[in-house]
Amino acid sequence: xxxxxxxxxxxxxxxxxxxxxxxxxxxxxxxxxxxxxxxxxxxxxxxxxxxxxxxxxxxxxxxxxxxxxxxxxxxxxxxxxxxxxxxxxxxxxxxxxxxxxxxxxxxxxxxxxxxxxxxxxxxxxxxxxxxxxxxxxxxxxxxxxxxxxxxxxxxxxxxxxxxxxxxxxxxxxxxxxxxxxxxxxxxxxxxxxxxxxxxxxxxxxxxxxxxxxxxxxxxxxxxxxxxxxxxxxxxxxxxxxxxxxxxxxxxxxxxxxxxxxxxxxxxxxxxxxxxxxxxxxxxxxxxxxxxxxxxxxxxxxxxxxxxxxxxxxxxxxxxxxxxxxxxxxxxxxxxxxxxxx
Amino acid sequence: xxxxxxxxxxxxxxxxxxxxxxxxxxxxxxxxxxxxxxxxxxxxxxxxxxxxxxxxxxxxxxxxxxxxxxxxxxxxxxxxxxxxxxxxxxxxxxxxxxxxxxxxxxxxxxxxxxxxxxxxxxxxxxxxxxxxxxxxxxxxxxxxxxxxxxxxxxxxxxxxxxxxxxxxxxxxxxxxxxxxxxxxxxxxxxxxxxxxxxxxxxxxxxxxxxxxxxxxxxxxxxxxxxxxxxxxxxxxxxxxxxxxxxxxxxxxxxxxxxxxxxxxxxxxxxxxxxxxxxxxxxxxxxxxxxxxxxxxxxxxxxxxxxxxxxxxxxxxxxxxxxxxxxxxxxxxxxxxxxxxx
DNA sequence: CAAAAAATGATGTACGTACCTCATTTTTCT
DNA sequence: AGAAAAATGAGGTACGTACATCATTTTTTG
Numbered sequence: 001x002x003x004x005x006x007x008x009x010x011x012x013x014x015x016x017x018x019x020x021x022x023x024x025x026x027x028x029x030x031x032x033x034x035x036x037x038x039x040x041x042x043x044x045x046x047x048x049x050x051x052x053x054x055x056x057x058x059x060x061x062x063x064x065x066x067x068x069x070x071x072x073x074x075x076x077x078x079x080x081x082x083x084x085x086x087x088x089x090x091x092x093x094x095x096x097x098x099x100x101x102x103x104x105x106x107x108x109x110x111x112x113x114x115x116x117x118x119x120x121x122x123x124x125x126x127x128x129x130x131x132x133x134x135x136x137x138x139x140x141x142x143x144x145x146x147x148x149x150x151x152x153x154x155x156x157x158x159x160x161x162x163x164x165x166x167x168x169x170x171x172x173x174x175x176x177x178x179x180x181x182x183x184x185x186x187x188x189x190x191x192x193x194x195x196x197x198x199x200x201x202x203x204x205x206x207x208x209x210x211x212x213x214x215x216x217x218x219x220x221x222x223x224x225x226x227x228x229x230x231x232x233x234x235x236x237x238x239x240x241x242x243x244x245x246x247x248x249x250x251x252x253x254x255x256x257x258x259x260x261x262x263x264x265x266x267x268x269x270x271x272x273x274x275x276x277x278x279x280x281x282x283x284x285x286x287x288x289x290x291x292x293x294x295x296x297x298x299x300x301x302x303x304x305x306x307x308x309x310x311x312x313x314x315x316x317x318x319x320x321x322x323x324x325x326x327x328x329x330x331x332x333x334x335x336x337x338x339x340x341x
Numbered sequence: 342x343x344x345x346x347x348x349x350x351x352x353x354x355x356x357x358x359x360x361x362x363x364x365x366x367x368x369x370x371x372x373x374x375x376x377x378x379x380x381x382x383x384x385x386x387x388x389x390x391x392x393x394x395x396x397x398x399x400x401x402x403x404x405x406x407x408x409x410x411x412x413x414x415x416x417x418x419x420x421x422x423x424x425x426x427x428x429x430x431x432x433x434x435x436x437x438x439x440x441x442x443x444x445x446x447x448x449x450x451x452x453x454x455x456x457x458x459x460x461x462x463x464x465x466x467x468x469x470x471x472x473x474x475x476x477x478x479x480x481x482x483x484x485x486x487x488x489x490x491x492x493x494x495x496x497x498x499x500x501x502x503x504x505x506x507x508x509x510x511x512x513x514x515x516x517x518x519x520x521x522x523x524x525x526x527x528x529x530x531x532x533x534x535x536x537x538x539x540x541x542x543x544x545x546x547x548x549x550x551x552x553x554x555x556x557x558x559x560x561x562x563x564x565x566x567x568x569x570x571x572x573x574x575x576x577x578x579x580x581x582x583x584x585x586x587x588x589x590x591x592x593x594x595x596x597x598x599x600x601x602x603x604x605x606x607x608x609x610x611x612x613x614x615x616x617x618x619x620x621x622x623x624x625x626x627x628x629x630x631x632x633x634x635x636x637x638x639x640x641x642x643x644x645x646x647x648x649x650x651x652x653x654x655x656x657x658x659x660x661x662x663x664x665x666x667x668x669x670x671x672x673x674x675x676x677x678x679x680x681x682x
Numbered sequence: 683c684a685a686a687a688a689a690t691g692a693t694g695t696a697c698g699t700a701c702c703t704c705a706t707t708t709t710t711c712t
Numbered sequence: 713a714g715a716a717a718a719a720t721g722a723g724g725t726a727c728g729t730a731c732a733t734c735a736t737t738t739t740t741t742g
Contacts, residue, residue, distance in 0.1 A: 001402045001404060001437070003402050003435060005727095005728055005729085006728070006729065006730095007728085015690075015691085016690065016691045016692070017691085017692085017693095018690070018691055018692075018693090019689085019690055019691075021729080021730070021731075022689090022690085024729090024730090025729095025730070025731085027731090028688095029688060029689055029690080030688095030689070030690085031688085031689065031690090031739095034689080034690080046432075048432045048433045049433055049728090049729075050397070050400075050433065050435070050727090050728050050729070051393075051433040051434055052392075052393045052394075052396035052397040052400075052434075052435070052727085052728080052729095053393075053397050053697090053727075053728035053729045053730090054728085054729060054730080055393035055697095056391070056393040056394050056397050056696095056697050056698065056699090056727090056728085056729080057696075057697050057728085057729055057730055057731090058697085058729095058730085059391075059393075059696095059697050059698075061342045061344050063342060085668075089666065091387075091389040092389045092390055092391065092392040093392055093393075094344060094391070094393070096342070171680055171681055172681070174680040174681075175678060175680040175681040177680070178678050178679070178680045179678075182523060182524045182526075182638075183523045183524075185523075185526035185527050186526050186527055209680075213680065297523075303673075305668065305669065309669070325430065327426075327646065328646065328650070332644075332675065332681070333680075333681035334673065334675065334676075335675075335676040335678070335681065337516060337519050337520075337676070338519070339512055339515040339516040339518075339519045339550075339554065339674075340512055340513070340515075340516040340673070340674035340676065346697095346698060346699085347698070347699065347700095348698085356720075356721085357720065357721045357722070358721085358722085358723095359720070359721055359722070359723090360719085360720060360721075362699080362700070362701075363719090363720085365699090365700090366699095366700070366701085368701090369718095370718060370719055370720080371718095371719070371720085372709090372718085372719065372720090375719080375720080390698090390699075391697090391698050391699070393697085393698080393699095394697075394698035394699045394700090394727090395698085395699060395700080396727095397697090397698080397699080397726095397727050397728065397729090398698085398699055398700055398701090398726075398727055399699095399700085399727085400726090400727050400728075
């Protein structure tokens with residue numbers, strides 16, 4: 001099988017290699033007639049640029065960075081590992097990725113960090129940061145200075161023109177609700193809902209999606225107000241204990257944050273999780289074990305490896321002025337049960 | 342940022358380019374001492390082969406073929422489209438893929454086709470064919486003649502040494518059972534189970550997984566004997582109608598085959614699907630619509646795009662004598678509900 | 683119709699690696 | 713010590729494309 005090269009293309013079009021080059025790379029001083037002729041020859045012989053040759057010629061290392069939170073538990077760890085792994089396996093592709101962890105509690109610090117990035121040091125940035133105007137503006141400015149941006153797992157408002165990698169959180173919450181609802185059978189009662197914080201738009205959207213489905217389809221269930229742990233064990237103990245005192249008809253628990261360990265461990269002390277339906281987010285060693293020993297019933301997950309690779313593919317495509325293959329890049333809301341782990 | 346080349350490596354190791362080449366490509370006549378020296382330099386400067394250069398040099402088109410069934414409905418169509426799409430988008434990578442559809446009812450025809458393949462025409466084959474000794478042997482022989490093989494979505498017995506792309510069907514059946522069981526709440530009754538044929542190991546494994554979970558966890562439910570449609574509408578009508586006459590306590594339906602349209606349409610005529618739990622396999626325009634209008638409750642899916650791309654990545658890796666990235670290549674058992682579609 | 687402008691051709695270099703040949707040095711064996 | 717074998721070096725070619733320069737032809741313009 002012979003794959004046509006630019007040489008073959010030149011021959012087929014009846015022009016010189018130089019002219020083919022002019023057409024292929026949109027250089028000036030080519031008549032429309034010649035352009036058409038070459039274009040026709042491209043179709044006819046099925047010419048496609050050899051990517052390997054182009055890349056070799058470009059031979060430019062692509063440097064990408066993930067900005068992730070400084071605080072976090074197992075899911076964060078997994079994300080970081082995935083970035084490191086991708087960095088290793090993509091080196092032969094001239095793609096380099098690293099991680100910078102920032103204190104997301106301080107939006108100005110984050111914004112300052114983003115602003116301080118030198119576009120000549122970095123080709124692209126994948127940012128996972130809570131919504132905040134200073135951060136959003138810093139992202140915008142950096143993008144205008146030529147650094148490609150992917151909003152990673154959590155989006156900023158009004159930055160729809162930038163690529164986003166992650167799930168629709170409204171749908172994720174709705175999915176959790178469907179499972180809690182269906183798995184609860186005909187039982188009536190309350191659903192405990194726990195989040196690290198309700199300040200992030202992720203949590204808000206998940207809550208909206210959750211409530212929408214419960215209210216529409218499961219009138220026997222009553223979602224309780226969101227409890228915010230702030231990631232602290234002592235606080236989690238207090239607020240969860242508090243709610244359990246006032247509420248003795250809990251039939252389900254939904255943990256909205258990506259880190260389920262603290263809430264689950266706290267609830268375990270007071271409640272028998274085997275009898276109630278528990279849904280959490282994100283697959284981690286902890287949630288996996290909890291699924292296996294029946295403490296929880298389902299995990300709503302977005303695969304961290306996929307997310308990282310997808311972000312890198314998008315950044316790479318943007319850096320080469322290609323369109324990302326959007327069909328391949330959507331991240332699914334995975335439902336994990338004991339059986340399909 | 343500078344990416345080290347073989348030249349840099351030669352310098353760092355204090356040897357000539359020729360020696361570096363000998364070490365990198367495992368050529369003879371290099372002392373162990375030198376090998377170690379170069380190896381150490383590789384680690385030290387972090388040398389990685391430039392894939393683009395290697396590919397350019399190889400500059401060999403990789404030709405892969407998918408063998409798929411001739412008969413099938415929407416899922417098959419989707420698979421074929423995915424192969425065509427991949428073929429287009431991978432041309433710039435020198436990867437070519439096409440589809441050959443065979444009558445899977447005739448194992449000898451399939452075996453003959455496989456045997457007739459000329460290894461100089463083809464680098465790899467992705468095969469989706471029902472288990473059968475002649476087919477298995479033909480695959481084995483073709484593989485020995487140097488054609489890389491991927492067992493695609495359905496595996497042959499005793500060919501574990503060959504790559505497999507697809508889900509664990511026992512787990513898929515178990516997952517379906519868990520959903521049927523949980524979604525049925527406290528109801529008691531029978532579960533109708535429909536397959537195109539029970540001759541394929543896929544169906545058998547799914548059935549085993551299904552029964553295992555139902556028997557272990559849902560004693561209120563009774564799985565009925567498998568109904569085989571052979572993909573025929575008239576037969577489906579007859580056997581399903583027959584079962585409905587003798588059984589009036591159906592609370593769930595599990596359709597094991599990848600094509601749900603015929604069974605669902607037939608059942609619809611006799612039963613109100615809104616009241617019972619229905620689980621089917623594979624996302625198609627039909628099953629998607631059925632999910633949206635509540636005819637079915639869940640789809641157990643293996644993403645056809647992922648499957649096709651994964652098979653091609655594996656074949657490509659094998660053709661280049663690389664190990665496939667197994668972490669990336671496992672196909673998930675996806676659970677699709679109305680909410681996470 | 684000549685001069686200017688536009689279009690096209692001819693040719694060379696570079697990217698990083700693999701593979702080849704031949705010359706030279708070092709080691710091993712007798 | 714001397715011959716044979718092994719190890720290493722030096723240098724070239726090729727892959728397909730992008731980009732550059734300069735020469736030549738064709739078209740446009742005044």
